[in-house]
Amino acid sequence: MAQDISKKALALHKELGGKVRMEPAMKVRTRDELSLIYTPGVAAVSTFVAKNPRLARDYTMKGKMVAVISDGSAVLGLGNIGPLGALPVMEGKCALFKSFGNVDAFPIVLDTQDPKEIIETIIRIAPGFGGINLEDFAAPNCFEIEDALKAKLDIPVMHDDQHGTAIAVLAALMNAAKVVNKKFSSLSVVVSGAGAAGTAISKLLVQAGIEDIVVLDSKGIINLVRKNLTPHKKELAKMTNRRGLHGGLEEALADADVLIGVSGPGLLGAKQIKLMAQKAIVFAMANPVPEIMPEEAAKGGAMVIGTGRSDYPNQINNSLVFPGVFRGALDNRVTKITDKMKLQAAKNLAALVPNPTALKIVPGPFEKGIAEAVAKAIK
Amino acid sequence: MAQDISKKALALHKELGGKVRMEPAMKVRTRDELSLIYTPGVAAVSTFVAKNPRLARDYTMKGKMVAVISDGSAVLGLGNIGPLGALPVMEGKCALFKSFGNVDAFPIVLDTQDPKEIIETIIRIAPGFGGINLEDFAAPNCFEIEDALKAKLDIPVMHDDQHGTAIAVLAALMNAAKVVNKKFSSLSVVVSGAGAAGTAISKLLVQAGIEDIVVLDSKGIINLVRKNLTPHKKELAKMTNRRGLHGGLEEALADADVLIGVSGPGLLGAKQIKLMAQKAIVFAMANPVPEIMPEEAAKGGAMVIGTGRSDYPNQINNSLVFPGVFRGALDNRVTKITDKMKLQAAKNLAALVPNPTALKIVPGPFEKGIAEAVAKAIK
Numbered sequence A, B: 001m002a003q004d005i006s007k008k009a010l011a012l013h014k015e016l017g018g019k020v021r022m023e024p025a026m027k028v029r030t031r032d033e034l035s036l037i038y039t040p041g042v043a044a045v046s047t048f049v050a051k052n053p054r055l056a057r058d059y060t061m062k063g064k065m066v067a068v069i070s071d072g073s074a075v076l077g078l079g080n081i082g083p084l085g086a087l088p089v090m091e092g093k094c095a096l097f098k099s100f101g102n103v104d105a106f107p108i109v110l111d112t113q114d115p116k117e118i119i120e121t122i123i124r125i126a127p128g129f130g131g132i133n134l135e136d137f138a139a140p141n142c143f144e145i146e147d148a149l150k151a152k153l154d155i156p157v158m159h160d161d162q163h164g165t166a167i168a169v170l171a172a173l174m175n176a177a178k179v180v181n182k183k184f185s186s187l188s189v190v191v192s193g194a195g196a197a198g199t200a201i202s203k204l205l206v207q208a209g210i211e212d213i214v215v216l217d218s219k220g221i222i223n224l225v226r227k228n229l230t231p232h233k234k235e236l237a238k239m240t241n242r243r244g245l246h247g248g249l250e251e252a253l254a255d256a257d258v259l260i261g262v263s264g265p266g267l268l269g270a271k272q273i274k275l276m277a278q279k280a281i282v283f284a285m286a287n288p289v290p291e292i293m294p295e296e297a298a299k300g301g302a303m304v305i306g307t308g309r310s311d312y313p314n315q316i317n318n319s320l321v322f323p324g325v326f327r328g329a330l331d332n333r334v335t336k337i338t339d340k341m342k343l344q345a346a347k348n349l350a351a352l353v354p355n356p357t358a359l360k361i362v363p364g365p366f367e368k369g370i371a372e373a374v375a376k377a378i379k
Helices: A002-016 A031-037 A042-051 A053-059 A082-101 A115-128 A141-152 A160-180 A196-207 A231-239 A249-253 A294-299 A322-331 A339-350 A370-375 B002-016 B031-037 B042-051 B053-059 B082-101 B115-128 B141-152 B160-180 B196-207 B231-239 B249-253 B294-299 B322-331 B339-351 B370-375
Strands: A020-024 A065-070 A104-109 A131-134 A157-159 A188-192 A212-217 A258-261 A280-284 A302-307 B020-024 B065-070 B104-109 B131-134 B157-159 B188-192 B212-217 B258-261 B280-284 B302-307
Touching: A002 B031, A002 B042, A002 B053, A020 A082, A020 B082, A020 B104, A031 B002, A031 B082, A042 A053, A042 B002, A042 B082, A053 B002, A053 B082, A065 A082, A065 A115, A082 A104, A082 A322, A082 A370, A082 B020, A082 B031, A082 B042, A082 B053, A082 B115, A104 B020, A104 B115, A115 A141, A115 B082, A115 B104, A115 B115, A131 A141, A131 A160, A131 A322, A141 A157, A141 A160, A141 A196, A157 A160, A157 A322, A160 A196, A160 A258, A160 A280, A160 A302, A160 A322, A160 A339, A188 A196, A188 A249, A196 A212, A196 A231, A196 A339, A212 A249, A280 A294, A294 A302, A322 A339, A322 A370, A339 A370, B020 B082, B042 B053, B065 B082, B065 B115, B082 B104, B082 B322, B082 B370, B115 B141, B131 B141, B131 B160, B131 B322, B141 B157, B141 B160, B141 B196, B157 B160, B157 B322, B160 B196, B160 B258, B160 B280, B160 B302, B160 B322, B160 B339, B188 B196, B188 B249, B196 B212, B196 B231, B196 B339, B212 B249, B280 B294, B294 B302, B322 B339, B322 B370, B339 B370
Parallel strands: A065 A104, A065 A131, A131 A157, A188 A212, A188 A258, A258 A280, A280 A302, B065 B104, B065 B131, B131 B157, B188 B212, B188 B258, B258 B280, B280 B302
Antiparallel strands: A020 B020
16 A cells, blocks of 8 residues: 555656646746846836835745745655655645645755755745745754844744644644633643644643643753753743653643644554543544554543554644645745644644544545635634 | 837737736645645645655646746836836746747745845745746856856856857858858957847857957947956956957947947938948847837948847847757756857757848747747757
């Protein structure tokens, strides 16, 4: 099955010869059109835009074009496979941007993995774009890169592996709490993985009012006692783990209501799920192979189970989020994606499933109105 | 008239909201398509391309996408109006790439005019592209930038203001020589302007076998006696002006067969044209206002007159050239555009007008087969 998809995907990509095309808004067919689209007419537009830079969004692609940028340092679950390896994913993402959100997006892959070089390069190519979607940058560089770009650019910048994922998880968790009939803010949550996604999820859950969050990296529970924590993990240590736990996954899972896996394949089995509280919620989001397969999680007693996969119920994927976020940001000329917007986006996304069940806590990717609902939050 | 075009162009650009769109090669409409275009299927493509970088052209946009890049330092005849001012021109250029050559091209404008920064930025964003079209970079930086990128990248790099223009001029001059019945290599040529276009035209004419070329900049005839010449002008001084002329435009024009103006508006009148040899050829290419208006050049006795304008006969414009150059480069996976290719491209372009007349030395921009003819030379 998986091999079959791989074969088919390779054949399709070769047939298509890449997944993005540039199409002019108007083909040039006559001398009159040529004189308006290009010289001499374009000179008036260039002069006008140079004098009125704020109106560039009305007269150029800056009003609609998002750059989807990667350095290939953390591509899907494949790791650091470099810019060319990242390119098919970025092209696919651009195809989803247009298909789901009618957003024009263009892939750019970088021949550097140095944060300083990445930051200065993106700033230098930014003038023509209306937004920057960072993608598949590894932690911890991704934090530094996103922070610097947000501070220096006047267009929205979002590292989707962080915030797209966090918004989707928050929406799913809001509905899952309803299904298991537990109070959202009282949920005890374990986040396995302190990379880009785990960090952003943890922070957004704190913003959303959840007080009991325990985060683990490959060395175990993150707490203030641990030495040599990187800056972003130190920040996590300060804002999570109020019970001061230490140890590993089993210690963290004892009586927990929620496990959010954003780490790696096959991390745990039914035995560990049994340590959790009754009516446990398990989001096992490593892709394509989750931390625990849904069948196994159910065996352990989990009541609501989500993954990143399209072949199981409850696909919690950032493709529910990023097209709407940038649709809204472009339409409303938003310059920063704030925490408030992210929380509202999650609420709007959750509200698309008014009567959630164990098998349906988020809308399917092809349901109507998803991007529109998310876009309404970004203003 | 000109004001009317400006007004219309502004209105059209606002209506369109920019001139380029990203279209996916395949819209994503079903779960199966999603699993091939994006995860999990795309993982196989990413893995394959990362392991076989040379095959990236078959599986990604690298096989078809050209970056059209500018720093806005020399936009049309408008001067240094910066990246946002350059953007409408770059978008227009991309529209022509697709309309004339079926080439996918994407505009990128740079927030830096430092050659070192420009070079490193373009190298860093190059992996996803199959070619780089540099546009509206001012001399002399344009020479350093193009040379460095050619040396460091394994995809074709062309500064179109130089080489696109030079190829179009050479083609036009080949046919003009037939019209005036003079031997091409014996033509005595004056090039007014030693910027990007003037330099490239002079060099290509030397390659094409013309021995008597005199180049002028704003200070007069370029010769080896002049002090403080920039490196590219010193190079021009060495390869041109075999008769050792000095002085200004009138000294240069005495008995010359050809005047190629790539300098600025209204440089000369009929009186100066009368200094030239019988059956003079005048290409007055400053845009939109040429060095001399065609009516005035005719009054001075010029027999063949070309401009960059679409409202006079003999529009000598690089739009005849760049779509075909990159079409050929992509189709034949050429890594460098060589002088030999440029000479052949000019020959192929000239051959599209088998029986040239004073009013027709180059094909009109909308004639069929132009890009194809040029593309055949790039292999």
